[in-house]
Amino acid sequence: xxxxxxxxxxxxxxxxxxxxxxxxxxxxxxxxxxxxxxxxxxxxxxxxxxxxxxxxxxxxxxxxxxxxxxxxxxxxxxxxxxxxxxxxxxxxxxxxxxxxxxxxxxxxxxxxxxxxxxxxxxxxxxxxxxxxxxxxxxxxxxxxxxxxxxxxxxxxxxxxxxxxxxxxxxxxxxxxxxxxxxxxxxxxxxxxxxxxxxxxxxxxxxxxxxxxxxxxxxxxxxxxxxxxxxxxxxxxxxxxxxxxxxxxxxxxxxxxxxxxxxxxxxxxxxxxxxxxxxxxxxxxxxxxxxxxxxxxxxxxxxxxxxxxxxxxxxxxxxxxxxxxxxxx
Amino acid sequence: xxxxxxxxxxxxxxxxxxxxxxxxxxxxxxxxxxxxxxxxxxxxxxxxxxxxxxxxxxxxxxxxxxxxxxxxxxxxxxxxxxxxxxxxxxxxxxxxxxxxxxxxxxxxxxxxxxxxxxxxxxxxxxxxxxxxxxxxxxxxxxxxxxxxxxxxxxxxxxxxxxxxxxxxxxxxxxxxxxxxxxxxxxxxxxxxxxxxxxxxxxxxxxxxxxxxxxxxxxxxxxxxxxxxxxxxxxxxxxxxxxxxxxxxxxxxxxxxxxxxxxxxx
Numbered sequence: 001x002x003x004x005x006x007x008x009x010x011x012x013x014x015x016x017x018x019x020x021x022x023x024x025x026x027x028x029x030x031x032x033x034x035x036x037x038x039x040x041x042x043x044x045x046x047x048x049x050x051x052x053x054x055x056x057x058x059x060x061x062x063x064x065x066x067x068x069x070x071x072x073x074x075x076x077x078x079x080x081x082x083x084x085x086x087x088x089x090x091x092x093x094x095x096x097x098x099x100x101x102x103x104x105x106x107x108x109x110x111x112x113x114x115x116x117x118x119x120x121x122x123x124x125x126x127x128x129x130x131x132x133x134x135x136x137x138x139x140x141x142x143x144x145x146x147x148x149x150x151x152x153x154x155x156x157x158x159x160x161x162x163x164x165x166x167x168x169x170x171x172x173x174x175x176x177x178x179x180x181x182x183x184x185x186x187x188x189x190x191x192x193x194x195x196x197x198x199x200x201x202x203x204x205x206x207x208x209x210x211x212x213x214x215x216x217x218x219x220x221x222x223x224x225x226x227x228x229x230x231x232x233x234x235x236x237x238x239x240x241x242x243x244x245x246x247x248x249x250x251x252x253x254x255x256x257x258x259x260x261x262x263x264x265x266x267x268x269x270x271x272x273x274x275x276x277x278x279x280x281x282x283x284x285x286x287x288x289x290x291x292x293x294x295x296x297x298x299x300x301x302x303x304x305x306x307x308x309x310x311x312x313x314x315x316x317x318x319x320x321x322x323x324x325x326x327x328x
Numbered sequence: 329x330x331x332x333x334x335x336x337x338x339x340x341x342x343x344x345x346x347x348x349x350x351x352x353x354x355x356x357x358x359x360x361x362x363x364x365x366x367x368x369x370x371x372x373x374x375x376x377x378x379x380x381x382x383x384x385x386x387x388x389x390x391x392x393x394x395x396x397x398x399x400x401x402x403x404x405x406x407x408x409x410x411x412x413x414x415x416x417x418x419x420x421x422x423x424x425x426x427x428x429x430x431x432x433x434x435x436x437x438x439x440x441x442x443x444x445x446x447x448x449x450x451x452x453x454x455x456x457x458x459x460x461x462x463x464x465x466x467x468x469x470x471x472x473x474x475x476x477x478x479x480x481x482x483x484x485x486x487x488x489x490x491x492x493x494x495x496x497x498x499x500x501x502x503x504x505x506x507x508x509x510x511x512x513x514x515x516x517x518x519x520x521x522x523x524x525x526x527x528x529x530x531x532x533x534x535x536x537x538x539x540x541x542x543x544x545x546x547x548x549x550x551x552x553x554x555x556x557x558x559x560x561x562x563x564x565x566x567x568x569x570x571x572x573x574x575x576x577x578x579x580x581x582x583x584x585x586x587x588x589x590x591x592x593x
Contacts, residue, residue, distance in 0.1 A: 059425060060577040071452065078432045079432075081430055085429065086426070086427065086430040088423055088427070089423075090422075090423035092424050092426055092427035094345070094424055095422075096348070096352040097345070097348060105345055108341040109338060109433050110335065137352065153427070154427075234418055239432070
């Protein structure tokens with residue numbers, strides 16, 4: 001085992017894991033400083049969940065060294081377990097108990113003691129807006145409430161490191177925003193978070209650093225800004241009614257490559273109101289009519305496309321939010 | 329905390345959880361106690377006249393009630409462990425088990441909670457059934473010590489079957505499978521001296537019945553409660569119980585730990 005810095009946060013070096021003949025993780029080295037959010041971004045089957053399961057002591061790695069909050073996951077698994085919190089992809093709540101009882105169960109298993117345990121349960125119910133439903137059975141909870149309870153259960157012992165495996169999968173947009181807000185607030189308390197996601201905007205919104213995984217390998221990493229800097233800038237797509245207008249526009253706006261089958265012209269632009277207005281004025285003056293347009297700002301899907309040669313979901317770009325929302 | 333203190337504390341927490349489940353899943357709890365009661369009534373009032381007549385000079389429905397009570401108590405045991413299997417499988421197929429595994433708790437406490445919870449449920453079911461049996465006119469000649477011994481043998485056997493049910497619940501791929509496998513236990517009970525004397529069975533079946541654990545337990549409990557001859561049945565019942573407990577416990581722990589390694593997800 002190579003030595004890793006004993007510091008807090010998360011550090012792994014050359015982690016490998018295979019299931020039968022399928023390589024799930026291939027030499028993955030990660031680092032997350034204390035109090036930061038690291039996002040593992042990748043499509044289904046990229047190895048994200050496997051990495052979380054290894055980091056949270058659920059399954060052993062084949063090789064490599066892993067330290068979580070300064071504890072080695074192999075030699076000090078219980079040390080790791082005492083300071084981490086895990087919210088998996090599948091809701092890990094007890095459906096036959098009430099919300100308060102679920103939290104109390106966690107407080108008891110974390111050995112908080114009777115009074116401190118009660119206090120923590122009440123605190124979390126308030127913090128996660130579950131006080132009204134505290135004594136209702138989970139069968140009456142909505143998806144968003146279950147997810148909030150799930151996360152609250154993870155936080156009972158105030159863990160130093162939290163693993164969130166696709167924390168917003170299947171949530172409606174509003175619950176998703178709430179969850180993002182909660183996650184952001186956690187890091188301000190100095191908690192280190194590793195989250196996995198297929199949602200590009202989620203990684204962009206939350207993460208200090210992003211690691212892009214594909215087929216068990218790291219294909220890109222950096223801050224969201226660094227990653228976006230690696231791809232060409234944004235563009236405006238112009239849709240025309242006939243090939244005539246398309247050709248004239250292509251002549252007018254140099255550096256444009258017309259697509260004569262689709263009647264689409266892609267023009268480099270930055271999506272600001274001024275630049276779009278200039279562009280449209282120019283076309284208007286030349287009496288070229290444009291049917292409609294779409295504005296495309298660079299995002300992480302472009303990063304993924306640039307480093308792997310395919311879209312994250314294998315779907316056309318525009319559909320990905322919708323498609324993501326339907327995953328579960 | 330020492331390992332032992334941790335195990336005791338976590339098992340107590342898990343036991344509390346298991347008891348709450350029983351309260352929150354009343355349909356199952358009622359079914360587990362209700363089924364033996366219905367069967368008791370069925371055996372006594374439908375089959376009892378005919379079956380009791382064959383019990384000799386003092387035969388009759390009342391005599392058959394005295395005969396069949398241990399068998400019905402064993403139905404209660406077998407039916408409770410079906411619930412155990414279901415609960416364990418529900419835990420293992422749900423996400424909660426992964427949460428427990430990522431926490432610094434005594435690992436065995438998850439299973440111990442189910443075992444103790446089921447044992448309490450068994451004893452409650454047995455108590456209710458004995459009450460119903462007395463209501464129907466059950467005559468017990470047993471003194472307090474004999475009662476204690478009878479309950480002890482039943483409890484020991486229940487522990488054995490509960491661990492077996494835990495293992496079956498762990499081995500099951502789905503909750504449905506887990507709810508079916510313990511049915512075998514009910515079948516075994518019918519192929520024992522629980523409801524009719526083994527002497528009335530054809531040779532091959534009789535030999536099987538005489539050498540299987542349900543007969544030993546039924547005969548010992550019957551002997552202790554009604555003063556029938558026990559012979560070496562008590563020793564055999566205890567030996568069976570300990571033997572099944574050890575094997576099922578080891579199997580369950582092995583399944584519980586192995587589940588961790590596989591699972592490419």
